[in-house]
Amino acid sequence: MSDSNLSDAQSRLIADQVREELARRRISRKGLAGLAKISISTLEKALSGSRPLTLATTIRLEEALGVNLRAKLTRPVAPGLAPGELGYYARPAVSAIEGTYLTLRPSFGDRDAIYAYRIEISWSEQRSSLVFRESERIDAAFAQSGTVSVPNQSGHIYLVTNTNGQFRLVIVSRPTISGEMYGIITTLQIGRGSQLTPVSAPVAMVPVNAAKDIQFGQVRAGERCYERYRRYLERTVDDQFAVFLPVTPKP
Numbered sequence: 019m020s021d022s023n024l025s026d027a028q029s030r031l032i033a034d035q036v037r038e039e040l041a042r043r044r045i046s047r048k049g050l051a052g053l054a055k056i057s058i059s060t061l062e063k064a065l066s067g068s069r070p071l072t073l074a075t076t077i078r079l080e081e082a083l084g085v086n087l088r089a090k091l092t093r094p095v096a097p098g099l100a101p102g103e104l105g106y107y108a109r110p111a112v113s114a115i116e117g118t119y120l121t122l123r124p125s126f127g128d129r130d131a132i133y134a135y136r137i138e139i140s141w142s143e144q145r146s147s148l149v150f151r152e153s154e155r156i157d158a159a160f161a162q163s164g165t166v167s168v169p170n171q172s173g174h175i176y177l178v179t180n181t182n183g184q185f186r187l188v189i190v191s192r193p194t195i196s197g198e199m200y201g202i203i204t205t206l207q208i209g210r211g212s213q214l215t216p217v218s219a220p221v222a223m224v225p226v227n228a229a230k231d232i233q234f235g236q237v238r239a240g241e242r243c244y245e246r247y248r249r250y251l252e253r254t255v256d257d258q259f260a261v262f263l264p265v266t267p268k269p
Contacts, residue, residue: 026145027101029070032079032087034103037065039083053082066182100147105169109141112148112168114193115175116140119223120232121152122247126207126217131238132247137177137223139166150177154234162186175199190223191259197225198250200259218262220254 024032040050047065051058056078063069080087098109118138125131136154141147148166155161164179164186177188190201200222207217226232233243254260 023070054078104167107168118226120229122222199223200254202260222250
């Protein structure tokens with residue numbers, strides 16, 4: 019632990035404990051900030067993950083809550099081992115997931131089109147975990163990046179973006195024998211004006227070295243890659259990598 023700033027992983031762990039204490043004791047964030055003699059802005063940024071906690075702020079929070087928030091930070095984490103909140107996976111165990119993927123989902127703006135972009139999954143020494151980054155998006159301003167969770171329990175892979183508490187989530191299967199991963203994406207769709215609407219859709223991630231001919235962007239019916247891309251997305255549902263439940267009709 020640094021004398022000034024905690025690491026991102028340490029800050030996230032302490033922020034989780036603080037949120038739990040707030041919920042358990044029914045204390046408001048403003049109330050805790052007052053007890054700890056820190057600004058509400060400092061507390062909000064620390065809890066959202068947009069700014070790492072300092073040691074001084076952590077000590078003030080401990081004094082205000084009467085708990086040792088740093089107790090869980092004393093357990094050493096081996097190099098190449100992801101933190102507990104991401105699944106405690108070792109790098110060799112997830113090396114097959116590292117790589118660059120052609121990523122496909124239905125277009126949110128055109129029902130007859132498929133949206134294709136690139137996701138790169140790599141190991142971050144700084145975070146001691148897998149991270150992902152999107153590129154080749156025609157709406158580059160909305161390109162996502164984040165962490166990769168690989169828990170043993172579910173047998174699935176989670177690509178998580180957390181921007182100031184706003185989440186975007188991709189859940190995909192472990193790679194098939196040919197390396198593809200299939201699942202579901204849950205995000206926000208731009209609606210009318212500034213309105214945002216929750217939306218979920220099937221997603222397929224295909225290793226670029228196995229994809230052969232690649233076309234990024236909005237791929238419409240009749241274009242050279244459309245039928246192949248459509249078959250990938252259909253497999254997501256047909257082979258039940260993901261299930262979309264219909265609304266029960268009225269009797």
